[in-house]
Amino acid sequence: MGTLLSVSELERFYEIRRTVFSLKKETVRAVDGVSFDLEDAQTLGIVGESGSGKSTLARCISFLEPADRGDVTFMGRDWLRVPSKERKTLRPQMGIIFQDPYSSLNPRKRVARIISEPLEAREGSSQRELLRSKAIEALEDVGLGEDFLDKYPHEMSGGQRQRIAIARALSTRPRFLIADEPVSSLDVSVQAQIINLFLDLKERLSFAMLFISHDLNIVRFISDHVMVMYRGKIMEMGPAEDIFQTPFHPYTRMLTGRESNGDAPSAEPVLEHQGRPGCVFFSRCPERNKHCQTEVPRLSGPGSHRAACLQYAP
Amino acid sequence: MEDNRLLSVEDLSTFFVGGERPVKAVQNVTFGIGRGEAFGLVGESGCGKTMTALSIMRLVPIPGRIMNGRIIFEHRNLMDLSQQEMQQVRGGRIGMIFQEPLTSLNPVLRIGDQISETLITHRGVTARQARETSVELLGKVGLDHPDKRYFQYPHQLSGGQRQRVLIAIAVSCNPSMIIADEPTTALDVTIEDQILRLLESLIAHSDMSLLFITHNLHIIKRIANRVGVMYTGRMVEQSAVEGFFREPLHPYSRGLLDSIPEFTSGTKRLNAIPGSVPRLSELPSGCSFHPRCPHVMDRCRSEEPMMTEAKEERWVRCFLYQN
Numbered sequence: 279m280g281t282l283l284s285v286s287e288l289e290r291f292y293e294i295r296r297t298v299f300s301l302k303k304e305t306v307r308a309v310d311g312v313s314f315d316l317e318d319a320q321t322l323g324i325v326g327e328s329g330s331g332k333s334t335l336a337r338c339i340s341f342l343e344p345a346d347r348g349d350v351t352f353m354g355r356d357w358l359r360v361p362s363k364e365r366k367t368l369r370p371q372m373g374i375i376f377q378d379p380y381s382s383l384n385p386r387k388r389v390a391r392i393i394s395e396p397l398e399a400r401e402g403s404s405q406r407e408l409l410r411s412k413a414i415e416a417l418e419d420v421g422l423g424e425d426f427l428d429k430y431p432h433e434m435s436g437g438q439r440q441r442i443a444i445a446r447a448l449s450t451r452p453r454f455l456i457a458d459e460p461v462s463s464l465d466v467s468v469q470a471q472i473i474n475l476f477l478d479l480k481e482r483l484s485f486a487m488l489f490i491s492h493d494l495n496i497v498r499f500i501s502d503h504v505m506v507m508y509r510g511k512i513m514e515m516g517p518a519e520d521i522f523q524t525p526f527h528p529y530t531r532m533l534t535g536r537e538s539n540g541d542a543p544s545a546e547p548v549l550e551h552q553g554r555p556g557c558v559f560f561s562r563c564p565e566r567n568k569h570c571q572t573e574v575p576r577l578s579g580p581g582s583h584r585a586a587c588l589q590y591a592p
Numbered sequence: 593m594e595d596n597r598l599l600s601v602e603d604l605s606t607f608f609v610g611g612e613r614p615v616k617a618v619q620n621v622t623f624g625i626g627r628g629e630a631f632g633l634v635g636e637s638g639c640g641k642t643m644t645a646l647s648i649m650r651l652v653p654i655p656g657r658i659m660n661g662r663i664i665f666e667h668r669n670l671m672d673l674s675q676q677e678m679q680q681v682r683g684g685r686i687g688m689i690f691q692e693p694l695t696s697l698n699p700v701l702r703i704g705d706q707i708s709e710t711l712i713t714h715r716g717v718t719a720r721q722a723r724e725t726s727v728e729l730l731g732k733v734g735l736d737h738p739d740k741r742y743f744q745y746p747h748q749l750s751g752g753q754r755q756r757v758l759i760a761i762a763v764s765c766n767p768s769m770i771i772a773d774e775p776t777t778a779l780d781v782t783i784e785d786q787i788l789r790l791l792e793s794l795i796a797h798s799d800m801s802l803l804f805i806t807h808n809l810h811i812i813k814r815i816a817n818r819v820g821v822m823y824t825g826r827m828v829e830q831s832a833v834e835g836f837f838r839e840p841l842h843p844y845s846r847g848l849l850d851s852i853p854e855f856t857s858g859t860k861r862l863n864a865i866p867g868s869v870p871r872l873s874e875l876p877s878g879c880s881f882h883p884r885c886p887h888v889m890d891r892c893r894s895e896e897p898m899m900t901e902a903k904e905e906r907w908v909r910c911f912l913y914q915n
């Protein structure tokens with residue numbers, strides 16, 4: 279076992295206009311100095327409210343969009359800066375699955391094409407027989423039969439479409455899988471099937487996984503480690519059971535229902551506090567004091583369980 | 593119980609007609625809600641939860657039609673009322689909160705005026721009284737600076753704040769019941785928690801009843817006294833909440849709980865239900881759950897079970913409990 283992925287001080291900011299009429303641009307710090315390591319065959323769960331930067335982080339790591347600053351080391355290479363030719367040869371080692379299997383699968387392509395694309399990029403399109411047999415193998419991975427090869431996405435249920443997305447992502451047998459809210463749009467009973475599928479495949483193919491979800495119970499069930507994000511920053515990180523059993527950060531306790539947020543000073547996430555000194559969670563924190571307004575908490579704590587909160591600094 | 597009943601839905605069936613075959617969205621559904629009680633209706637998407645709620649309000653969209661059933665609410669059968677009388681019930685006696693902007697906020701009206709309008713229509717108060725009460729209500733549902741919020745438009749509010757405004761409208765006329773259809777599904781867990789607290793405190797401080805529709809069993813456990821589980825348009829189990837989570841009776845109920853990490857009896861894996869929910873237009877014969885059921889028996893394939901009382905206050909539609 280070794281470090282497969284290492285993310286260091288990653289940043290991604292967006293300039294936005296709050297309304298169509300406003301002249302002034304504002305900066306949204308979607309990913310704001312994120313650092314973590316992922317070991318081979320481990321699952322890191324990422325949780326956080328919507329808008330906390332989970333998807334942007336996933337897109338930057340997978341190079342679907344450029345990061346503004348920071349480093350990503352993947353399989354020992356400087357992933358964000360390797361020559362594009364080398365990235366192409368590394369690409370099959372990184373599979374990606376998105377939340378909505380309907381919009382992430384091309385509606386005009388048959389399943390056979392959809393699944394083969396990543397393979398084709400590696401093997402070349404002349405290898406027709408190989409591609410077909412690999413596609414069938416990939417379908418079998420996800421519990422679907424050969425008869426699905428000729429179907430279009432709209433002919434399948436949501437659960438089946440997500441199985442196709444998983445088959446596609448794993449067809450190249452990647453060492454690393456990014457799954458961004460892969461079960462969020464599915465019904466509970468289908469969710470359970472897909473979660474079991476992830477667990478089975480992980481056991482058999484032993485890839486590492488970044489599993490993003492806003493459902494904390496699912497993340498707890500599936501992850502080895504968990505990272506809690508808020509406003510582009512890591513609030514807390516550690517072994518899954520530690521995070522859920524003894525959450526340090528007030529935000530994590532809010533998310534896990536350990537602490538009611540009914541009396542929190544401000545209920546809703548507020549954009550205005552970004553870029554100001556102090557803790558990004560200040561305006562909502564039930565345990566804030568005057569230091570929190572000026573001092574930026576650093577991620578620290580005993581061992582691998584760390585939180586970015588002045589109240590919990592060791 | 594009987595005299596404490598606020599709502600009785602009896603043998604309700606609502607179909608979508610006009611296609612090749614009717615889509616039986618709601619079939620022979622029977623349940624009741626007592627005064628002050630919170631009833632949770634749970635099931636996966638497409639099982640008929642929303643159509644059940646819309647049938648109660650007589651708002652089923654065309655080409656849907658209530659084919660059969662009685663809806664006794666405050667001692668009147670709503671099926672017998674004129675449209676005008678129904679109008680008084682909706683928003684007056686029954687408040688509604690929906691996830692979708694179906695009956696939700698009007699984007700071009702200030703939120704305060706939208707509450708005032710309801711008050712003027714249903715309570716016949718003056719514009720000035722309506723405005724005062726509206727500001728009061730905005731504060732009651734937990735919005736800051738209610739007097740300023742009054743003048744804001746829906747787009748100026750966050751999702752959670754908009755849902756609070758809907759709740760303010762729903763309770764504005766002191767209804768005896770609120771129907772909430774997935775009111776927190778689009779919200780973050782932290783905001784969901786607050787909206788649920790608000791609903792909880794509103795019920796606790798009145799004898800208002802609640803029909804809460806959700807696909808989320810955590811919410812049912814938290815907010816409901818009784819629960820009804822729907823599958824393919826039918827109610828398959830109805831139980832008091834404690835008994836339900838301790839020992840779900842219907843194999844589908846067991847399967848639903850087993851699909852959730854917190855409630856599953858599995859350890860390394862979830863005990864997922866095999867297969868998928870059939871289309872309403874292609875329902876299997878007999879019990880519609882039989883192809884997925886771990887306890888399937890011969891008669892399940894050909895006969896449809898009736899809702900029977902398996903234990904005290906616990907009803908289930910399954911041959912395992914009929915002898």
Ligand SMILES: Nc1ncnc2c1ncn2[C@@H]1O[C@H](COP(=O)(O)OP(=O)(O)O)[C@@H](O)[C@H]1O
Binds near residue numbers: 332335
């Ligand atoms: N392309 C974009 N342009 C401008 N802002 C964006 C863009 N993508 C994301 N954002 C903003 O970045 C923040 C983080 O978004 P996102 O990564 O989608 O969060 P999450 O996946 O946790 O919900 C949000 O405030 C979002 O509005």
Ligand SMILES: Nc1ncnc2c1ncn2[C@@H]1O[C@H](COP(=O)(O)OP(=O)(O)O)[C@@H](O)[C@H]1O
Binds near residue numbers: 641643
């Ligand atoms: N306009 C419509 N035309 C035909 N069938 C419909 C229509 N709207 C809903 N249905 C059917 O009614 C069923 C029940 O829908 P609904 O009550 O909205 O389910 P739920 O709220 O439980 O997700 C659905 O499975 C769908 O097939």
Ligand SMILES: [Mg+2]
Binds near residue numbers: 333334459
């Ligand atoms: Mg996202």
Ligand SMILES: [Mg+2]
Binds near residue numbers: 641642643773
């Ligand atoms: Mg619905």
